[in-house]
Amino acid sequence: MNKRQKIKQLFKILGINADLTFKKLFKPAISKKxxxxxxxxxxxxxxxxxxxxxxxxKSFMAALIANNPTLGINKLFRLLGLKYALExxxxxxxxxxxxxxSKNGWYRLMSDVKTIKLPIKQxxxxxxxxxxxxxxxxxxxxxxxxxx
Numbered sequence: 593m594n595k596r597q598k599i600k601q602l603f604k605i606l607g608i609n610a611d612l613t614f615k616k617l618f619k620p621a622i623s624k625k626x627x628x629x630x631x632x633x634x635x636x637x638x639x640x641x642x643x644x645x646x647x648x649x650k651s652f653m654a655a656l657i658a659n660n661p662t663l664g665i666n667k668l669f670r671l672l673g674l675k676y677a678l679e680x681x682x683x684x685x686x687x688x689x690x691x692x693x694s695k696n697g698w699y700r701l702m703s704d705v706k707t708i709k710l711p712i713k714q715x716x717x718x719x720x721x722x723x724x725x726x727x728x729x730x731x732x733x734x735x736x737x738x739x740x
Contacts, residue, residue, distance in 0.1 A: 624727050639705045643712050659709040
């Protein structure tokens with residue numbers, strides 16, 4: 593958002609009607625609306641498979657079948673394999689690991705991941721969204737203190 597044109601475009605999308613003067617740009621309501629917009633964008637691009645926490649192959653397959661009735665057996669097992677591969681590596685690591693193979697295969701798998709539906713109890717961005725809605729400061733370090 594370092595150009596006037598980009599700011600105008602974003603304001604039009606969000607329905608913000610404000611002059612692009614320095615004083616009017618830096619209002620909490622505008623900042624909050626823009627930050628929530630970008631958080632929505634990030635969440636929409638995140639594969640839902642990463643946030644699904646049920647344990648066991650049986651329960652995972654049951655959830656996949658129940659929430660995606662048209663899912664074929666090949667896709668089901670590819671998604672099952674990816675889910676369990678993600679327990680030991682990140683998406684980026686897996687992509688690099690299979691970089692020598694067909695790139696089309698990887699992108700096909702990722703498009704399958706983006707189209708599936710799974711029940712998610714809570715988004716990993718819940719705390720960030722909660723603080724943005726209240727427009728209160730958030731210390732990111734608090735996320736890491738629990739895992740140490």
